[in-house]
Every structure is written in C-alpha cells, then in structure tokens.
Amino acid sequence: MTSSSVPPAATPVHxxxxASLGNIRHLLVKEIISLWRDRALLILVIYxxxxxxxxxxxxxxxxxxxxTIGVVDEDxxxxxxxxxxxxxPPRFQPPVALTPAQADTEMDAARYTFVLNFPPEFQSDVLAGRSPKVQLLIDATAxxxxxxGAANLTAIFQQEVQTFVARNGRKIATPAELQIRAAFNQGLESSWFTGTMGLISNITMLxxxxxxxxxxxxxxxxxxxHLLVLPVRPSQIMLAKIFANGAFILACTLFAILVILQLIMQMQISGSILLFMAGTALYLFFTASLGIFLGTLAGSMPQFGLLFFLIVLPMNMLSGGFTPLESMPQWLQMAMQVSPSTQFVSFAQAILYRGxxxxxxxxxxxxxxxxxxxxYGIALARFRSFLASQQ
Known part of the structure; x- marks a missing residue:
C-alpha cells in the first residue's frame, strides 16, 4: 500500500x-469569517x-x-x-372635571386611571381637624x-394639606415622619434599570x-x-467557537455600555467597567458552551429555536433581572442559585449600580x-459523541 492510500483521518495529530494553540487560532479565524458572512445574524446582534x-x-x-385623572370637586x-x-405633568395629564354621575360611567369606559372625589365641606373639615375622607377610584387593570399612582397621590395629598394648614396657622400632628434617601440612583431613573437589564438579557440570549x-x-x-478529516481535536473546535462568538458578544457589550448606556442615556455607572467585562467573559464561557450543547441536540435551526425557548428564556426570566429572587418561592430561589445567569445578574447589578x-x-x-x-465538560463530552456520530 502506498502512502497516498492512507486516509486523511490517519494523519498524525500533534x-x-x-500545535493546539495554532489549531485554535486558525479555527478562530474561520469562525470569525463565518460569522461575518452571516449578515442576517450579524445585523440581528448589532440591533x-x-x-x-x-x-x-x-x-x-x-x-x-x-x-389620566378625573376630578369630582363637590367642595x-x-x-x-x-x-x-x-x-x-409628566406624571399626570391635566385633571378633567367630572360630575358625580359621570364618575362611574367614565371609569367603566376606561377613560381615566384615577378619579378623585372631594366631598362637600372638605376644606372646612380639614381646618377643623375632623379628618375628612377623599375618595380615590383606581382602574387596577393598569x-x-x-x-x-396611588403612592404618588398619597404623597401629594399629605404635602399639600400640611402646607395649606400651616399657612392658616394650624398644625397637623404626625406621630412619625419618614425621611427617604435614594441610593445609587438618586433621580429614580427607571430607564437606567431597564436598559441595563435589557443588555444583560441580550448577552445571555445572543x-x-x-x-x-x-x-x-x-x-x-x-x-x-471537512473539520472531521483535519488534525484537530473536538476540544479545539469547541474552544474556537466559544472564543470567537464570546469575543464578538464581549465587544458588542462594551460598545453598548460606553455608547448606549453612558453616552446616549446618560447613565451613571458606579463601578469598574473592566471588572464587569471580566465577569461577563466568565459568563460567556458558560453560555457559549450551552449554545453548543443545544446545537448538538437540535437537528436544524427550528429545533434549536424550540430548545432555546424551553431552556434559555426561563433561565433568563428567573435570574432575578425581571423579578427579584426574594419574591419567588423558596425552592425556586435555591434552585436558581446554581444557575450562572443568577450569579451574572447579581454581580452585574452590584458592579454597575452599587460600585x-x-x-x-x-x-x-x-x-x-x-x-x-x-x-463545558458536559458539553464537550456531548460534542465528541456528536462528532463521532457524524463520521
């Protein structure tokens, strides 16, 4: 038998x-080129x-x-x-005057989220210290x-009544006064939270x-x-895919933090961006391994999509980014502590919000x-079995 009859798979592997690093480097370049040519997926990630x-x-x-708020002012x-x-504004639209007969009809028609009803002699009863009742109707479907809104209206009422009574030379006795100090987000900008949680969610899914x-x-x-006949090992193929896709997601994450969160949304990041990126790199090692594992189970992209919805979306939603872990059942809290997505959300919030x-x-x-x-070990074992079944 001549040397030319030796099948390619029998080529000695160094x-x-x-040699391993060289193989990974070449495979890494191949993965980057493949990702660059998949323009639809590339545009989706950038978006x-x-x-x-x-x-x-x-x-x-x-x-x-x-x-929206309506007011029935009988005083x-x-x-x-x-x-x-x-x-x-911007918390409320201008109040609309209503008659008592209109209040229920307008609430049933869902034209107003809140309807206030001031009773007759409201001001006189306040000045006399008789604690009159003001009715607040709320459409709780929103x-x-x-x-x-109920909390905001309560605070506005307390402040305005106390100010009015003080101007008239009277005082309202309060047993205690709550002093609120907002930490880490003094302006209470909800967009900072939702924007960061959107970034964290996209890191996991993409x-x-x-x-x-x-x-x-x-x-x-x-x-x-073609890969199966090359002198490369499954671990090298898998690491190349993890590093290439992880590096791309990491670059997109850095861009989103510096440009979208800090520059455009004016978010004040308290901690070290470099430390957050290091933690994100550790997390991407897990998520990329998970993606390859699911890829070995799925026979096509539609099947992969079904597995994605069944595994990744629940993992993402129960990580603590959308709902605090404390509000979940105790057994679910303990189960989710094993998930790296929970750890990722926890240290991301700690670094970016609290410094x-x-x-x-x-x-x-x-x-x-x-x-x-x-x-990674579980995914590599499955990946080896998958490659063996393809030969």
Missing part, C-alpha cells in the same frame, strides 16, 4: 501546546446591542407617566383647587400605573444563539465533514466559573 436596548429602556417606563374650595394644581447557530451552520453547509469591587463579587465570579467549567 498534541503539543504550540440587539444598540437600538433594542434604547427602545426597551425608554419604551417600557416603570415610572408614573401621563396618567370647590382653595384647598381642593390647590390639590388639583399639584397634579403636574396595575403598574395604579400602584405607583451568546447562546450565536454558538448554537455556528454549529448548526457548519452541519447545514457541509463544512463539519462593588472584586472583594465583594469574587464569590459570584467563582461560582460562575465553576459551573461554567462543569457545563
């Missing part, structure tokens, strides 16, 4: 460190880290904004008028506006999607068979790295 973050931050406003006193004048799509793209284009340093977040970093290494 396992030295320099997710630019316009999508800005739209989510400013489109889903958690503050009271332009709430027509300076105090009731002062209270109406205190309902200022749940977020209803809860925030890193899994890119890694899984890279493997499925190899199989659909027939280039996976935490490595001395505070290192346990979260360590947990993310440990679970990432375990899952």
């Amino acid at each position: 396992h030295g460190l320099a 997710a880290f630019t316009a999508a973050i800005y739209i989510q931050a400013n489109g889903m406003v958690h503050d009271l904004n332009r709430a 027509n006193s300076p105090l009731s008028q002062a209270l109406q004048d205190a309902l200022l 749940l977020m506006q209803a809860g925030i 890193s899994v999607l890119l890694a899984g799509a890279a493997l499925i793209r190899e199989r659909e284009h027939g280039t996976l068979e 935490a340093g490595l001395d505070i977040v290192w346990p979260r970093f360590l947990a993310t790295f440990a679970v990432g290494m375990v899952f």
